[in-house]
Amino acid sequence: MLNPDLVSFMERHFPAWRNLTPEQREALVQNTVEVSYKKGSCVHGAESECVGVLIIRKGMLRTYLLSEEGREITLFRMGAGDTCVLSASCVLNAISFDVHIDAEEDTEALLIYAAHFSRLKEQNIYVECETYKLAAERFSDVMWAMQQILFTSMDKRLAVYIWDELSKTGGDTLRQTHEQIARHIGSAREVVSRMLKYFASEGIVELSRGGIKVLDKIKLKALT
Amino acid sequence: MLNPDLVSFMERHFPAWRNLTPEQREALVQNTVEVSYKKGSCVHGAESECVGVLIIRKGMLRTYLLSEEGREITLFRMGAGDTCVLSASCVLNAISFDVHIDAEEDTEALLIYAAHFSRLKEQNIYVECETYKLAAERFSDVMWAMQQILFTSMDKRLAVYIWDELSKTGGDTLRQTHEQIARHIGSAREVVSRMLKYFASEGIVELSRGGIKVLDKIKLKALT
Numbered sequence: 375m376l377n378p379d380l381v382s383f384m385e386r387h388f389p390a391w392r393n394l395t396p397e398q399r400e401a402l403v404q405n406t407v408e409v410s411y412k413k414g415s416c417v418h419g420a421e422s423e424c425v426g427v428l429i430i431r432k433g434m435l436r437t438y439l440l441s442e443e444g445r446e447i448t449l450f451r452m453g454a455g456d457t458c459v460l461s462a463s464c465v466l467n468a469i470s471f472d473v474h475i476d477a478e479e480d481t482e483a484l485l486i487y488a489a490h491f492s493r494l495k496e497q498n499i500y501v502e503c504e505t506y507k508l509a510a511e512r513f514s515d516v517m518w519a520m521q522q523i524l525f526t527s528m529d530k531r532l533a534v535y536i537w538d539e540l541s542k543t544g545g546d547t548l549r550q551t552h553e554q555i556a557r558h559i560g561s562a563r564e565v566v567s568r569m570l571k572y573f574a575s576e577g578i579v580e581l582s583r584g585g586i587k588v589l590d591k592i593k594l595k596a597l598t
Numbered sequence: 599m600l601n602p603d604l605v606s607f608m609e610r611h612f613p614a615w616r617n618l619t620p621e622q623r624e625a626l627v628q629n630t631v632e633v634s635y636k637k638g639s640c641v642h643g644a645e646s647e648c649v650g651v652l653i654i655r656k657g658m659l660r661t662y663l664l665s666e667e668g669r670e671i672t673l674f675r676m677g678a679g680d681t682c683v684l685s686a687s688c689v690l691n692a693i694s695f696d697v698h699i700d701a702e703e704d705t706e707a708l709l710i711y712a713a714h715f716s717r718l719k720e721q722n723i724y725v726e727c728e729t730y731k732l733a734a735e736r737f738s739d740v741m742w743a744m745q746q747i748l749f750t751s752m753d754k755r756l757a758v759y760i761w762d763e764l765s766k767t768g769g770d771t772l773r774q775t776h777e778q779i780a781r782h783i784g785s786a787r788e789v790v791s792r793m794l795k796y797f798a799s800e801g802i803v804e805l806s807r808g809g810i811k812v813l814d815k816i817k818l819k820a821l822t
Contacts, residue, residue, distance in 0.1 A: 439741075441749035468734035471741040499723050506730035510692035513737040517663075517695040520744055524784070525665035560748070 377403070383484070387429050387455055389504030398498060405490035411435075411477035417461065418475040424464030426488040427505075429457050433481025437473050437512075438557075447523065447560040449473065450515035458483075459508045465492035469509060523560045532569050533597035535559050536579075540588060549585035601627070607708070611653050611679055613728035622722060629714035635659075635701035641685060642699040648688030650712040651729075653681050657705025661697050661736075662781075671747065671784040673697065674739035682707075683732045689716035693733060747784045756793050757821035759783050760803075764812060773809035 380403055384391050394402065409428075411417055417435060418425050428435070432454055439447045452458050463469045465488050495502045522531060535558060539548050548555075556566040570586065573579045578594050580587045588594055604627055608615050618626065633652075635641055641659060642649050652659070656678055663671040676682050687693045689712050719726040746755060759782060763772050772779075780790040794810065797803045802818050804811045812818055 439745060439748070441745075445749065447744075447748055466734065468731045468738070470735075470738040473741075499727055503723055503727035503730065506727065506734050507692045509737060510690065510730050510733045511694075513733060513740070514692070514694040516737070516740065516744070517697075520671075520740070521663060521665075524663070524671055524747065525669065 380406070380484070383429070383431070387457060388486075389457065389508065390498065390500040393500035394494075394498060398494060401490070402486065402494060406484050406486050409483055409485045411481045411483075413477055413480050415477050416474070417477055417481075418473070424488040425461040425485065427457060427459055427462045427486040427491050429484040429486075430454055431482045431484065433483075434478040435475050435481060436478040437475050440474050445560075445562075446474075446557045447519070448558050449519050450512060451478065457508055459505050460512060462486075462488050462491055462505075464488060465495070466505065466509065468506065519560075528561065528565060528569055529572070530597055531559050531561070532566065532573075533594055536586065536588065537594060537598050546591075547585045547587045604630070604708070607653070607655070611681060612710075613681065613732065614722065614724040617724035618718075618722060622718060625714070626710065626718060629711050630708050631711075633707055633709045635705045635707075637701055637704050639701050640698070641701055641705075642697070648712040649685040649709065651681065651683055651686045651710040651715050653708040653710075654678055655706045655708065657707075658702040659699050659705060660702040661699050664698050669784075669786075670698075670781045671743070672782050673743050674736060675702065681732055683729050684736060686710075686712050686715055686729075688712060689719070690729065690733065692730065743784075752785065752789060752793055753796070754821055755783050755785070756790065756797070757818055760810065760812065761818060761822050770815075771809045771811045 381399075384399075384403070384406075388402070391399070411433070417428070430452055435452045435456075435458060437449045437452070437458075437460060439449060441447075458475065459466065460469070460473055461475055463472060491501075495505060522534075526534070532555070535555065536548055539550075540546065550558075552566045552570065553563045556563045559566070570579065570581055573594075574581050576593065578588070578590050578597075580589055605623075608623075608627070608630075612626075615623070635657070641652070654676055659676045659680075659682060661673045661676070661682075661684060663673065665671075682699065683690065684693070684697055685699055687696060715725075719729060746758075750758070756779070759779065760772055763774070764770065774782075776790045776794065777787045780787045783790070794803065794805060797818075798805050800817065802812070802814050802821075804813055
């Protein structure tokens, strides 16, 4: 008898669940484990072993590119209910790149082992199809990120970032270091610090040890 | 009776042909037309109508992003035998971005109308699966391009470009304007001109109206 909680979660979040045979469902559950990642830990890296498919129950994963010099470019984030397939790129023939994935918050997920997932996807066309469909959704995210990084000027990019982050939390203060912000918007700390000083001189924000407090939301919005 | 040439081409290049019913094959052929594009013409743009799936018989298509200011970033190229699905992004729910596609050479292709392709993909899971798989391959190309653009320094990027282009043609002279090169490597004309002058001052290339002649292949290779 399968764990009803797990089955109900799979029904909602494993894309091809309804197209699995009873045997495939049972085998899938047997090859799925609960995993947790501490905030800041590495989930998947270019050199690490192939993890498998992750279905996030709680927390947040961040996917990014890493240059040889250590520069990071955030591609997209995934939260509760999202299914991460790029962590199983080793078993997806059409995907020939590797990204880094970190836990941005303490994260709990279901992990379907790569080897089992690979077999399942060969047995069941719906699994393969849904997997590539999920990859295509991420492709869309990456294209969005790429356009932001390549085409948006820095003041606008920073303003959009501050605006979006505060919209999530609802407050008026962003408690992140310049280094963290630079990572998220694909820039350098010095550039972010310089631009924030400019924002402060314009009366848009106030800078302190505690973070960045927005003083003039209208001016900030106008930049976005 | 279906045109045997067309059928034989479809068998080789339409990914899910072998999984179509005879009726689906016939309907597909009836909804496929031969198209040709003159060098330089627009195949698919952000504002243009949804073209459909293109199977290239001859020539070369270039896919790129275009900024509001007119800056272009080349993402990938497709040649004979390649199937272009991003020109049918309107019927792919998981793809929410739009790219520009131009004919880089005089190009001949088979075009499957978007509306028919959409119906076929809903009837036949293999068609949907192969389409998203092709999209995932392009995702890989885009990730490669993104890493080149974001992480490779300009001298290296330019040297790699010249090296690769000459490897294709076999000569020692690249007959392209600085503007064209800048487009291909996602840079500005001024940056390319400056870097080429530097290459010339190092004795790596010789610049003339006719193009860029490589004088020192060893030095050029060392930069790549």
